[in-house]
Amino acid sequence: MPAPGARRPGGRTAKVRRAVLDATQEALAASGFHALNMDRVAAAAGVGKTTVYRRWGSPAALVADLLDDMAEQSLPAADTGDLAGDLRANAALVLETLTDPRMGPVFRAVIAAAACDEECARALGGFYRTRLAEWAPVAVRAMARGELPPGTDPLELLRAVSAPLYYRFAVTHEEPTPADAERAVTATLAAAAAGAFVPDAP
DSSP states (O other): OOOTTOOOOOHHHHHHHHHHHHHHHHHHHHHOGGGOOHHHHHHHHTOOHHHHHHHTOSHHHHHHHHHHHHHHHOOOOOOOSSHHHHHHHHHHHHHHHHHSTTHHHHHHHHHHHHHHOHHHHHHHHHHHHHHHHHHTHHHHHHHHTTSSOTTOOHHHHHHHHHHHHHIIIIISOOOOOHHHHHHHHHHHHHHHHTTTTSTTOO
């Protein structure tokens, strides 16, 4: 499997990968990771089983490649002109994803996969590192505008927004709500103003 960020092949190979990853996502949404079956993925994708086994080798590798693809296809970060607006946009995106009838089950499945497979865990970590890096300029712009204390860690700022939503989604199995998203943003803004995300701050 190509490393994240590597140039992807084109032509028929790209079409095969697209079909297989779409079928993998559909299977995860329908039945979860533990029911992911490579033969059924191949059949749903219209691809030979030998091709799927040769290229991916295991259900975990399918999930890992799907996560790489999802990171590549993610929407760019918001730029609303102020920190509160940007963080609300970030929270809204997380909320929309987790409550989406298709993507919510997909994320639940990949989180479950990461809990029991090291390859999936690395891929999930890579997915979130990519997303955090894409949103980091939100904090850089906010510091330049004087909305954040100098030295604020952009990644910790962003984690603080999404963490409460993922806690409800993945730990307590509650559906996060717009009120939860707004509460997370409000708490993050207050903590940031107090210097909570400045490393080694007093």
